[in-house]
Amino acid sequence: MARRKRKQLIASLLVAMCALLFPTSSMADDAGLVASVEASHKFSKKLSAGLEAEFRSRNNFRTADRVSIGCDVSYKLLSWLKAGVGYSLLIDNNHENLTYQDDGVNYNNWRPSYWGLRHRFNVTLTGSYKIQRVELSLRERWQYTYRPSRVTDNFDFDEGEWEDDHVRGKGKNVLRSRLQVEWDIPKCKYDPFASVEFHTTRDLEKTRFIVGVERGVMKKHYFKLYYRYQLTGSSSDESNIHMLGLGYTFKF
Numbered sequence: 357m358a359r360r361k362r363k364q365l366i367a368s369l370l371v372a373m374c375a376l377l378f379p380t381s382s383m384a385d386d387a388g389l390v391a392s393v394e395a396s397h398k399f400s401k402k403l404s405a406g407l408e409a410e411f412r413s414r415n416n417f418r419t420a421d422r423v424s425i426g427c428d429v430s431y432k433l434l435s436w437l438k439a440g441v442g443y444s445l446l447i448d449n450n451h452e453n454l455t456y457q458d459d460g461v462n463y464n465n466w467r468p469s470y471w472g473l474r475h476r477f478n479v480t481l482t483g484s485y486k487i488q489r490v491e492l493s494l495r496e497r498w499q500y501t502y503r504p505s506r507v508t509d510n511f512d513f514d515e516g517e518w519e520d521d522h523v524r525g526k527g528k529n530v531l532r533s534r535l536q537v538e539w540d541i542p543k544c545k546y547d548p549f550a551s552v553e554f555h556t557t558r559d560l561e562k563t564r565f566i567v568g569v570e571r572g573v574m575k576k577h578y579f580k581l582y583y584r585y586q587l588t589g590s591s592s593d594e595s596n597i598h599m600l601g602l603g604y605t606f607k608f
Contacts, residue, residue, distance in 0.1 A: 384595070384596075385595065385596040385597060385598060386414055386415065386416065386595050386596065386597040386598070387416045387417060387597060387598045387599070387600075388412060388413040388414040388415070388416070388417055388421060388597055388598075388599050388600075389411075389412065389413045389417055389599065389600050389601075389602070390410065390411070390412045390413075390584065390599050390600070390601045390602075391410070391411050391412075391601075391602045391603070392408055392409065392410040392411075392601075392602075392603045392604070393408070393409050393410075393603075393604050393605075394406055394407065394408040394409075394603070394604070394605040394606070395407050395408075395605070395606045395607075395608070396605060396606070396607050396608075397607070397608055398607075401432070402431055402432040403429075403430075403431050403432075404429075404430050405427070405428065405429045405430070406427065406428050406430075407425075407426070407427050408425070408426050408427075408428075409423075409424070409425045410422070410423070410424045410425075410426075411423055412599075414597065419449065420449055421448070421449055422446060422447065422448050422449065423446075423447045424444050424445060424446045424447065425444065425445055426442060426443060426444030426445070426476070427442065427443060427444075428440055428441065428442030428443075428478075429441055429442070430480075436483055436484055436485060437481065437482070437483050438480075438481070438482045438483075438484075439479075439480065439481055439482075440478075440479070440480040440482070441477075441478065441479055441480070442477070442478045442480070443475070443476065443477055443478075444475075444476040444478075445473065445474075445475060445476075446473065446474040446475075446476055446501075447471060447472075447473060448471065448472055448473075448474060449469055449470075449471055450469055450470050450471070450472055451469055452466070452467060452468050452469045453465075453466070453467040454466045454467075462513070463513040464512075464513060464514070465510055465511065465512055465513065466510070466511045466513070467508060467509070467510045467511075467521050468508075468509060468511075470508045470509075472503065472504075472506055472523070473503075473504060474501050474502065474503045474504075475501070475502045475504075476499060476500070476501045476502075477499070477500050477501075478497050478498065478499045478500070479497070479498050480495060480496070480497040480498075481495070481496050481497075482494070482495040482496075483495075489539060489540040489541065489542070490537060490538070490539055490540075491537070491538045491540070492535075492536070492537055493534075493535075493536045493537075493538075494533075494534070494535055494536075495532075495533070495534040495536070496531070496532075496533055497531070497532040497533075497534075498529070498530075498531055498532075499529070499530045499531075499532055500527065500528070500529050500530075501527070501528045501530070502525070502526070502527045502528075503523075503525060503526045503527075503528075504525050505522065505523060505524050505525035506522075506523050507520050507521065507522055507523070508520075508521045508523055509521065528557070529557065530555050530556065530557055530561070531555075531556045531557075532553060532554070532555050532556075533553065533554045533556070534551055534552070534553035534554075535551060535552055535553075536549060536550070536551035537549065537550055537551070545571050546569040546570070546571050547569065547570045547571070547572075548567075548568070548569050549566075549567070549568060549569070549570065549582075550566065550567045550568075551564075551565075551566045552564070552565055552566075553566075557591065558591070559589055559590070559591045560589045560591075561588070561589050561591055561592045562586055562587060562588045562589055562592050562594065563586070563587045563589075564584055564585070564586050564587075565584065565585045565586075565587070566582055566583070566584045566601075567582060567583055568580060568581055568582020568583060568601065569581055569582070575607070576606060576607050576608060577604070577605075577606060577607075578603075578604070578605040578606075578607065579603070579604055580601070580602070580603035580604070580605070581601070581602060581603075582601040582603075583598070583599070583600065583601065584598075584599040584601055585597075585598055585599075586599065
């Protein structure tokens, strides 16, 4: 009976957080999967490092969107404050680009989707505060992403032939601010969590809402299941997307 009540409590918390955090979405929203595998190691009480590989899909789970691998190092400056640096290599499946003539009917140019590389660096500060069994944390992350220049194919409908399309190199700075809350429920194997994260360039580019649960096994294996809704701002060229998240972390 006690176990059933704990499960009902977790379900009620998740439903309540979804209702409070997630806005009503459009039927045109996309859907995808994000799956990650991570290994982390504590060298001391203050110093730790990690390695992570991630896969993402889009187009209602049908199209691979990104594969990435990254590493990070973090150091505990104070009991409540942690600093970190990281690097990720992103292999993106870039969207196709189709343009029209001035009449808005006839095609002009078509650049098919293509795979490309990006390099991402970040510096992070995370502050946390625990109130009994509830932990609040605020993470501020500066992120710089560089996309090298490359040549892709482009079809010119006026000429009826393929041409080289030169994609210029581009750098981008983003400030990511995340507020997260985690619950440690007594005698419960699952720890619920929820967060909201803002991605800001010159304007608010996108907002991510996350709610999920984590379970630890033998203090080394950690499994995570969550739902993420990404709401994009007017300055972003991405669409709103619902994502199912699966994560596994091995701590040693």
